[in-house]
Amino acid sequence: MITPENLYSGPVYARATPPGVSALSMIRITGNSLKDLLGDSIPGLRDMAQGSARYRHIPDVDDVVLVWFAAPKSYTGEDILEITFHGNDIIYDLLCTFLEKQGVKKAHPGEFSYRAVINGKMSIEKAESINDIIRATSLDELKLIRSSSSVSRKLEEILTLARTLLVDIESGIEFDEDGTTDGLFGLLSEIDFLYAQALLSSEKHRVPGVLLYGPPNCGKSTLFNQILGYERAIVSDIPGTTRDYIEGECVYRGVTFRITDSAGIRMSSESLEDKGIALTKKLFSSADLVINGGEKITSPKIINVHMKSDLGISEDSEITNVSGLTGEGVSDLLNEIILKLNDSVHNSPEIWVTSRLLDDISDIRNLAESIERENLWEVRALHIGKLIVFLEGLFGYEGFDLYGNIFSRFCVGK
Numbered sequence: 016m017i018t019p020e021n022l023y024s025g026p027v028y029a030r031a032t033p034p035g036v037s038a039l040s041m042i043r044i045t046g047n048s049l050k051d052l053l054g055d056s057i058p059g060l061r062d063m064a065q066g067s068a069r070y071r072h073i074p075d076v077d078d079v080v081l082v083w084f085a086a087p088k089s090y091t092g093e094d095i096l097e098i099t100f101h102g103n104d105i106i107y108d109l110l111c112t113f114l115e116k117q118g119v120k121k122a123h124p125g126e127f128s129y130r131a132v133i134n135g136k137m138s139i140e141k142a143e144s145i146n147d148i149i150r151a152t153s154l155d156e157l158k159l160i161r162s163s164s165s166v167s168r169k170l171e172e173i174l175t176l177a178r179t180l181l182v183d184i185e186s187g188i189e190f191d192e193d194g195t196t197d198g199l200f201g202l203l204s205e206i207d208f209l210y211a212q213a214l215l216s217s218e219k220h221r222v223p224g225v226l227l228y229g230p231p232n233c234g235k236s237t238l239f240n241q242i243l244g245y246e247r248a249i250v251s252d253i254p255g256t257t258r259d260y261i262e263g264e265c266v267y268r269g270v271t272f273r274i275t276d277s278a279g280i281r282m283s284s285e286s287l288e289d290k291g292i293a294l295t296k297k298l299f300s301s302a303d304l305v306i307n308g309g310e311k312i313t314s315p316k317i318i319n320v321h322m323k324s325d326l327g328i329s330e331d332s333e334i335t336n337v338s339g340l341t342g343e344g345v346s347d348l349l350n351e352i353i354l355k356l357n358d359s360v361h362n363s364p365e366i367w368v369t370s371r372l373l374d375d376i377s378d379i380r381n382l383a384e385s386i387e388r389e390n391l392w393e394v395r396a397l398h399i400g401k402l403i404v405f406l407e408g409l410f411g412y413e414g415f416d417l418y419g420n421i422f423s424r425f426c427v428g429k
Contacts, residue, residue: 026045056113084097307319
């Protein structure tokens, strides 16, 4: 976590691509006067122009591609050097050792965006939206993040309303006048609206769950493996093989969902299997969508499926025929899953609320309810004062701890 105590003002590096074997990987370096620091050890760096790329060899490391962004025209407002190398973790370690010998330290998660905010290149809200874009689980969520109104602007409006209302109340108390409810109604209405937007955003943050449900040997585990594209669940002709649930994550047509293979539902005298069946029933209640391979169930959140169409098909028009073994009909089932999941989201927020602010806006709503419950204007004034202090804290008046909490949740290299 970034704090004033561990904040390093010198150059830092971070891997900007995932670890593991790949064609290419990238490290980003940010800091002041990088050409002076690295110019003698990285051939050709001193001669690079803004936004240019060069193919170079770093001795004892690798053949690399360098991309140069000079301060202040860069993401962080400092010099930035991007080094692309062959995607091998051994080469990555060599490059890290090379950089650390030159005095470049490893960055904290989110430190690049932290420096961008400190150097006035972007607002905190913009930095958080970049993090949300990276972690978005659907095309719908991406569009919302990019197009929604500013939550900071709405919070500033609420803060202005609260300050104005407090002045009005204090004036009324001072001059023995009756308090006016006009400003109070406007303040509470704006807070209610923002709270509703936070709840809608919370639904968008959450990855929906899809449960494979039905009796033993109806084909759940085979279909589970087919949807994931690899053998995750053990498949057997012996009934009751799946005792516990198994989860995997699937991305289809821009939508991420969690799919769960569960224990088959049947009468059992075996205690371990009974526990698995009880757990499946709990999963059934909490799932956003259920793929049912047993007796037909009519429900908006159910897709009734015959999972072994390679052995014969169902003639019921309300049952989807798929084969987990051959893959036939699976794409149609996935299309139906996405359609159902999209239909389950009735509204989209006008304002995108980041996950960091969800609890804060809930606290604002609780403070608003405290104001509304009171009849005495003197007591209302005390609660409005608490609300103002809370809102001012959200805008960073309490120092660097706010920034540390935000940027510690970022991935490295951003």
